Amino acid sequence: MGSLNSSPLDVGGLAVALIDGLAFPEAPRWRADRLWYSDIFGGRVGHVGLDGSPATVLELDDHPSGLGWLPDGDLIVVSMQRRLLLRVDADGRTNVHADLTPHITWPANDLLVLPDGVAYVGHFGFDRQHGTTPRAPASLLCVEPDGTVRTAASDLEFPNGMATRQGPEGEPSVLVVAESGAGRITEFDIGPGG
Known part of the structure; x- marks a missing residue:
């Protein structure tokens, strides 16, 4: 693993790098005055102030991807090849939060967690890395706060990148999903329980 280098932020109105030495940074999230990220090919999750x-x-023997937090503050991380959602508590202990393997064959990818702890996980739907399988539709999984997994939507083309739009009371009411394989944005109403 390469070393991480960083420098204090004194931008004078210009954009500057906060950190370098990452292999493939992904899933940037802003939380508690720190920029959190997954370094997919570096096998680690980190943050920089x-x-x-x-x-x-967190260091993994896999590729970490999507990041999010449960209501109790525990971090959840997508373990791409193993197709797991890992839960990291405040003491750094890591456990399996949800096993996605019964629901998907190819790598898991991005993640979005709602304020109530319901999480959405996208996946490739095909062997993108080796190109040994034809492109196929993928599903979007819904993971309940207790780790129960179900399919929320199907027939998506590589769901990768998600956000929400707020309803009239400020609650997340629409899930917005980027379908990277189709070059489109798809929206879903968020019903009770996700």
Whole structure:
């Protein structure tokens, strides 16, 4: 693994790098005044503060991808090849939050967690890395706060990148999904329980 280098943020109105030395940064999230990220090919999850101080939170023997937090503050991380959602508590203990393998064959990818702890996970739907399978539709999985998994939507083309739109009370009411394989954005109403 390469070393992480960073420098204090003094931008004077210009964009500057907070951190370098990452192999393939993905899933940027802003939380508690720190930029969190997955380094997919570096096999780690970390964060960096505006003062340039980096920290590694988790190292995996897999590719980490999507990041999110449960209502109790525990971090959840997609383990792509193993097709698991990992839960990391405040003490750094890691456990399986949800096993996605009964629902998907190819790597899991991005993740979005709602304020109530319901999570949505996308996946490739085909062997993107080796190109040994034809492109196929993928599903979007819904993971309940207790780790129960179900299919929320199907026939998507590589769901990768999600956000929500708010309803009249400020609650997440529409799930917006980027279908990277189709070059389109698809929206779904969020019903009770996700």
